[in-house]
Amino acid sequence: MNPISRRQMLIRASAAGVGLAGLPAFLAACGGDDSKSSGSSSGTSTKFTMQAAWVNDAEFTGYFVALTNGYYTDQGLDLNYQSGGPDVIPESTLLAGTSPLALTTPDSTIQAIVNDNAPFVIVGAQYQKNPLGVVSLKKNPINSPADLVGKTLAVPPSNTVSVEAMLSISGVNKADVNIVPYEYDPTPLVKGEIDASVDFTTNVPFTIQQAGEEATSFLMYDYGFTIFNDTVVVTKDALKNNRAEIVKWLRASRMGWDENFKDPSKYPPMFTDTYFKGTGRTIENELYFNNAQMPLIKSDGGIYSMSEEAIAANLEALGAIGIKGTRDMFDTTLLEEI
């Protein structure tokens, strides 16, 4: 018995039946499921699991669109989408064998390959530019690393090394910046206890706005921290044995993202009673998020693209924080097969 897949089915079904939102979920699930299986080539679909990097929010809209519009089923995949959370290490599900594909941060993945010989391969990148940035208030703006001199900057403990690398690349002495720990809560910034924080530029400016202040930000990517985010990672085993499924997943997911970005304000409200129900976040927040992330995800080479220049830039930026990756940790050939 797999509780996740059952819930997943239920969610997908009620997303399909838009008018059924008020009916008991149980009924909606039955009805939706029937129409689903009769609509596609039933029986031939392969079960495929993916591990997301965080709880459901707009960061994963593309997958929800692809699920809702049946892109995975059209490819013959029965996708089991697993949400993440603070204690879920996406790479662990690859090692534990519970999922063949995970969305990760490139630094942790490459570090695991280097240090532990973890059998990982990066086959795509959702964010061409990492959404992490330095966020400040418009009334006390910080527009570049140089502006940080003499200021207090709150940094999540796991990003301290990256921030120090960004400062040194930009020629700022880290001793001139007062770095304090940050836990993804904008309140201290709004109240003026700190001057800036390192957070997701796609998300936190909205919360700050809600709290009655205007935010401004710059990407760490634009100041030397040139790494991807939500890298698509699979195991070497999966690459050997499930290559076809991985390509299908990439194809369907790219369709989901392309469809989502045709009008980034269209889909988040449609998931109010499904993927975004009960997450504790507002749909307005997801709308802001989805619009803000568009330029960071879209790429001339298509969604998930990993150009040679981008890979080189990733390796260089990671090298600056002591993570020595190599080109062979990236495999771009699956993207070519889409």
Place this chain on the structure above:
Amino acid sequence: MKNFSRFARGTGVVLIVLAIWEVLGRLELIGQGALPAPTQILAQLWKDRSDYPPHLSVTLKSAGTGFVIGNIIAIIAGAISARFRIAETLLRGLGMSLFAVPLIAIVPVLLLAFTGTTPRIILAAMAVYFPTYIATMNGMRNVDPRLVDVVMVAGGSTTDVLRWIRVRSALPHIVSAFRVAAPAALLGTLLAEFGGGTRWGLGTYLLGSLGQANPSRLWSIGLVATAVAASAYMLFALLGSRLTRSSMSATVQTALPMGGATGPWWKRLGGGVISAGVVLGLWALVLSILDMSPVVAKSPFAIVRYLTTDPRASLSRSRLFHAYSETLPLALIGLLCGLAAALLLAVIFSLRPALGRAVLPFALVSQTMPLPALTPLIVLVFGRSILATVVVCVSVTFFPSFVTISQALATTSTAAIDVVRVSGGGRFKSLRFVGLPGAVPAMATAARLAAPRALLGVMIAEYLATGNGLGNLLNESRGRLDYGMIWTVATTSVLVAVLITQLFGLAEKLTRK
């Protein structure tokens, strides 16, 4: 009639406090709006009302399943231990580990091994095991020998004794252990939910609501969790009082006999080594059954290697040591503050019972509110400082200590008090000369019982708020995929917590002499 006026007065105090809270909240006097008014919290709760049923039902299901599984195992283990001393020796290490383990250190390990709601169920089961195990064992062992004789004389067998006497004798004990176990199951589930993995659960909701600059939401989640824990507690309290037909005022099992081992030191040490071996053996067995990748799953040997022969061992050791040097002093300070607060309230209670009764409901709420829900609220009000960590620690250690100490104060020898009275001493004098000296061993007991809670409290505060110590080490290790460290933190925190409880146990024995 007297009961009624007491009830009316109690209600009056609660209403006054609520009114003050309302004013403080409306005027945003505390932490610039960190403490919303009760009516604002209720309004938020109403606004979010459709969010709660799916989250609550998943939480209740996981906690309930874990509660049932953990208790079944605990009752079987307790019954076997009551019958065979050797089983008690073998299982002592397991019981002590489960009593002392900071559950939060186990969450990442469980999430490595299991998917879906399984980690939540396991954590809930782990949280309920110890109180029920101890209650079953003691309940079955301490039966009236005359009753046993009656059954034996009537031609009954050992089985009949078990069925007619031991089970019956244990039942009220077990039910009273359930009162402690039910909120503990909820705590375990919430912690694992907060760690993530699936979409639903009150802990998941809390996670999504953090960093949203919406204090009313955090308060309403906290109060809903408290209501669930309190109802579970009261359900079993009611059941218990029906069973025993006696009103036991104690809410927490106070005299958990930990140092039950007797005999020469070498025998006790041998028992300790064997029971620790059982824990390690179980660990290795579970790993081999699960057949996990050795990169993720670490055996006891792998952890020893990680800390000794591994090329990065010295770095790992220094990071681990650094984390403990931040966490342990805070846990100790928090524990001492908690004990002091408990002693203070217990004294007030014994001198001015009415005043004590008025404070008690609020102390109860702070006690029942599950830690992951309580911590963000404390952070809202006190900021991300050491003070917040200490407050978390005090709030989790305070209540069990209060119960232990006030029981000791209440049961001080009446003869001794009479001596003071006869020689012209009042309530204060009898407290000073009889009550307080009598409470010293109780303080040691309270410290022993509360020490693991203090450690858990500090770790949760570090993990959620302050970003240092062991809680932060867990966070960082996850980001680095440092599985060795994740397992090392889990293992060493159990060892350290057991060691600390043993030390307080020793202090307890010395003060009782």
